Amino acid sequence: MTRRHEHIADELRRAIAEGRHPVGAALPSESELAAAHGVSRGTLRQAFGTLQAEGLIGSRQGARRVVLSTTPSQSFTELRSFAQWARAGGRTPGGQVLDSRRAAATDAEAGLLQLAPGDEVLHILRIRTLDDDPVLLERTVYAGWTAEAVEQAPADCESVTQHLQDTVGLFMSHGEHHLDAVAAGTVDARELGVRRGSPLLRVRRTTTTPEGRPVETSDDRYRPGSVVFTVRNSVQANPLARTTPDRPAP
Amino acid sequence: MTRRHEHIADELRRAIAEGRHPVGAALPSESELAAAHGVSRGTLRQAFGTLQAEGLIGSRQGARRVVLSTTPSQSFTELRSFAQWARAGGRTPGGQVLDSRRAAATDAEAGLLQLAPGDEVLHILRIRTLDDDPVLLERTVYAGWTAEAVEQAPADCESVTQHLQDTVGLFMSHGEHHLDAVAAGTVDARELGVRRGSPLLRVRRTTTTPEGRPVETSDDRYRPGSVVFTVRNSVQANPLARTTPDRPAP
DNA sequence: CAGTGGTCTAGACCACAGA
DNA sequence: CTGTGGTCTAGACCACTGT
Numbered sequence: 001m002t003r004r005h006e007h008i009a010d011e012l013r014r015a016i017a018e019g020r021h022p023v024g025a026a027l028p029s030e031s032e033l034a035a036a037h038g039v040s041r042g043t044l045r046q047a048f049g050t051l052q053a054e055g056l057i058g059s060r061q062g063a064r065r066v067v068l069s070t071t072p073s074q075s076f077t078e079l080r081s082f083a084q085w086a087r088a089g090g091r092t093p094g095g096q097v098l099d100s101r102r103a104a105a106t107d108a109e110a111g112l113l114q115l116a117p118g119d120e121v122l123h124i125l126r127i128r129t130l131d132d133d134p135v136l137l138e139r140t141v142y143a144g145w146t147a148e149a150v151e152q153a154p155a156d157c158e159s160v161t162q163h164l165q166d167t168v169g170l171f172m173s174h175g176e177h178h179l180d181a182v183a184a185g186t187v188d189a190r191e192l193g194v195r196r197g198s199p200l201l202r203v204r205r206t207t208t209t210p211e212g213r214p215v216e217t218s219d220d221r222y223r224p225g226s227v228v229f230t231v232r233n234s235v236q237a238n239p240l241a242r243t244t245p246d247r248p249a250p
Numbered sequence: 251m252t253r254r255h256e257h258i259a260d261e262l263r264r265a266i267a268e269g270r271h272p273v274g275a276a277l278p279s280e281s282e283l284a285a286a287h288g289v290s291r292g293t294l295r296q297a298f299g300t301l302q303a304e305g306l307i308g309s310r311q312g313a314r315r316v317v318l319s320t321t322p323s324q325s326f327t328e329l330r331s332f333a334q335w336a337r338a339g340g341r342t343p344g345g346q347v348l349d350s351r352r353a354a355a356t357d358a359e360a361g362l363l364q365l366a367p368g369d370e371v372l373h374i375l376r377i378r379t380l381d382d383d384p385v386l387l388e389r390t391v392y393a394g395w396t397a398e399a400v401e402q403a404p405a406d407c408e409s410v411t412q413h414l415q416d417t418v419g420l421f422m423s424h425g426e427h428h429l430d431a432v433a434a435g436t437v438d439a440r441e442l443g444v445r446r447g448s449p450l451l452r453v454r455r456t457t458t459t460p461e462g463r464p465v466e467t468s469d470d471r472y473r474p475g476s477v478v479f480t481v482r483n484s485v486q487a488n489p490l491a492r493t494t495p496d497r498p499a500p
Numbered sequence: 501c502a503g504t505g506g507t508c509t510a511g512a513c514c515a516c517a518g519a
Numbered sequence: 520c521t522g523t524g525g526t527c528t529a530g531a532c533c534a535c536t537g538t
Contacts, residue, residue, distance in 0.1 A: 002514095003526075023364070024462050029504060040528045042292075045505085053303070058424055060460050061505050062535030068424050068462045079483035114273070174308055174318055175483040181431040181451040181474045199449035201431040210310050212274050212318045224431045231481060233329035233425040252533095253507075279523060290509045295524085311524050312516035 004039050008047035016056055016070050026064040027057065055232025069232070076231045079175045079207075082128055082136065083159035094129035097155040098191070102147060112206050112217040113143045120144035122151065127191050135226040137191050140218040146170060164215075173210040179203050179229065182221065192223045199224055254289050258297035266306055266320055276314040277307065305482025319482070326481045329425045329457075332378055332386065333409030344379035347405040348441065352397060362456050362467040363393045370394035372401065377441050385476040387441050390468040396420060414465075423460040429453050429479065432471065442473045449474055 015021055028036075034044040048065060051057045054072070059065045086093035101123050110117040121141050128136040142150050149170065153163040164170040182202045189196040201222040208214045265271055278286075284294040298315060301307045304322070309315045336343035351373050360367040371391050378386040392400050399420065403413040414420040432452045439446040451472040458464045 005526080031504085040530095042529090043527060046526085048505095055424065055426070058460055058462060059505065060536080061533095062503085063537075064504065066460075066462045068458065069426065076481055076483065079485045173485045174305065176305070176319065177481045177483065179429055179451065179479040179481070180477070181449040181472075183449045197447065199431040199433045201429065201451070208318065210308055210316075212308060212316045222431075227430070229429040231326055231427045231429070233326065233427065235329045235423045255507075281523085290511095292510090293508055296507085298524095309524065310517080311514095312522085313518075314523065 004037070005043050005046035005050070008033070008037055008039070008044060009050040012047060012051055013054075013056065013072065016051075016067055017072065019070065021067045023067050023070055025067050027067065029064055052234075055234065058234065076177075076229055079173065081159055081161035081172075083162065086130055091130045092132075093158055094132060095126055095157060095160075096129075097124060097126050097157075099123070099125040100151065102144075105141075105144075109141050109217065113141070113214045115143060120147065122147040124150065125187075130226065133226065134192050135223050137188055137221045138218055139220075140216050142216045143214060146215055170215065171209060172207045172215055174208045174212070175205055177203050177205045184221070188221055192221070194223055201227070201229070203229075254287070255293050255296035255300070258283070258287055258289070258294060259300040262297060262301055263304075263306065263322065266301075266317055267322065269320065271317045273317050273320055275317050277317065279314055302484075305484065308484065326427075326479055329423065331409055331411035331422075333412065336380055341380045342382075343408055344382060345376055345407060345410075346379075347374060347376050347407075349373070349375040350401065352394075355391075355394075359391050359467065363391070363464045365393060370397065372397040374400065375437075380476065383476065384442050385473050387438055387471045388468055389470075390466050392466045393464060396465055420465065421459060422457045422465055424462070425455055425457045427453050427455045434471070438471055442471070444473055451477070451479070453479075 012027075021027055030041050030044050030048070034041045037044065048057065048059070052059060052065075056067065056069055056072070057065045058068050080088070082095075083093040102120055103123055104118045105113065105115050105121045107117045109115070109121055110119060113121065115121070121144055124138070124140045124142065126138045126140065127134050128138060146164065146168075149164055149168045150160065152167065153160050157163050161172060164172075180202055182200055183197045184192065184194050184200050186196060188194070188200060189198070192200070194200075201224060203220045203222070204218070205220065206214055206217040262277075271277055277283075280291050280294050280298070284291045287294065298307065298309070302309060302315075306317065306319055306322070307315050308318050330338070332345075333343040352370055353373055354368045355363065355365050355371045357367045359365070359371055360369060363371065365371070371394055374388070374390045374392065376388045376390065377384050378388060396414065396418075399414055399418045400410065402417065403410050407413050411422060414422075430452055431449055433447045434442065434444050434450050436446060438444070438450060439448070442450070444450075451474060453470045453472070454468070455470065456464055456467040
């Protein structure tokens with residue numbers, strides 16, 4: 001166990017998930033747990049911080065920490081590819097490229113991807129399925145420098161993110177997401193199997209490497225009912241937490 | 251400045267916002283900044299952690315921290331009431347209660363609010379405006395123990411959250427949000443000024459006190475175009491950070 | 501009041517990035 | 520290789536909670 005604070009966080013998470021600390025219950029104090037695990041208070045605080053960042057527990061100066069929720073938080077605390085997210089939920093992800101073409105970046109695209117206007121980009125239209133049900137239509141724009149690697153992925157590649165990581169070591173670690181609702185257009189309706197004009201959840205996102213270099217920007221439209229996005233929040237701007245560095249899994 | 255790490259975080263945020271550290275640039279090292287501010291490395295890491303949690307910077311073991319974005323993150327890192335959020339964006343929030351009635355909690359409501367089925371709850375239907383434009387229709391269910399205080403708020407109360415805090419010291423500090431898209435129903439269409447069936451962004455949320463006690467659960471429907479939700483993400487589950495405890499502003 | 505979490509210090513060792 | 524961030528320790532003081 002090289003990282004003690006992660007190990008402790010896991011134990012606490014498990015204890016909460018198993019109901020040993022029900023919602024509303026006070027947790028043991030930092031000193032108690034530090035002594036029990038034979039670590040310093042700082043290490044223990046780091047473990048607690050992780051759980052706080054996940055929205056599982058809350059803290060107030062002077063009082064013991066309190067369990068806020070027993071269900072592990074899903075999608076949005078952690079950046080995940082569609083395939084990763086699907087597998088985490090026990091579903092089988094699928095995908096199919098419907099269209100692929102290179103083009104010159106518009107000003108808007110160049111801005112989002114930090115390119116010069118007119119630089120080459122790659123447009124991909126891709127349908128994504130969950131257990132063979134179409135749930136998501138992606139219109140993705142990749143920066144030109146990734147185009148070759150993306151084109152080499154099979155049309156029904158399950159995880160392009162994984163493919164890019166494996167073939168060229170390209171790793172996406174940060175994302176910015178904008179959520180709103182739109183009416184399904186003709187293409188949306190046909191591919192997602194809904195009526196034209198019916199409501200879709202739209203997520204416009206831009207993903208970057210650990211160095212902050214933008215890789216792709218995408219307009220993703222989700223069929224309602226199939227997917228819900230969850231966010232946990234707190235007034236205390238952002239709780240302390242742990243950090244595995246920005247590296248791909250081995 | 252009692253909290254040194256906050257002060258340092260503010261300075262760094264300002265430097266980034268002013269473009270002194272452009273996107274993609276490497277920031278000074280921990281040791282350099284610690285020395286410059288006359289604090290220990292731990293304190294400095296806390297300041298960096300705050301910015302990391304806001305998605306402004308990223309870090310990787312062995313390399314200096316990198317600026318990911320220069321625009322301060324908006325709504326979703328921090329739990330905010332509609333009024334707070336509106337004012338932060340320079341808009342004028344408004345509200346009007348359309349309907350208010352007490353009822354017995356359904357099983358679903360009781361579950362969300364941690365009440366016994368049949369306990370009393372208060373249903374409020376409220377329209378929210380931004381610069382006098384209707385943008386949001388709220389269907390809120392308050393736990394019975396808050397009903398009196400909620401009913402005493404004026405029908406056009408700008409911020410019920412603020413009213414509850416001021417009158418009975420009730421403070422909401424954690425939230426869980428589920429986002430999806432729905433078609434506007436008859437009431438939605440009438441109050442938001444859109445056509446029936448047009449897409450709305452729905453946010454179902456539950457808010458709790460610092461102790462984890464649920465206060466309200468709500469079905470909020472946003473007129474598209476008026477509001478966008480933003481989330482910043484990272485693979486490293488959650489960056490280190492921290493700030494002020496779960497206390498109401500004075 | 502005693503106990504708790506929030507802040508801070510001054511060290512240390514290690515894994516990793518980049519030249 | 521040097522410098523960096525990630526992890527950890529063992530202290531300390533303070534602000535706050537709850538009784």
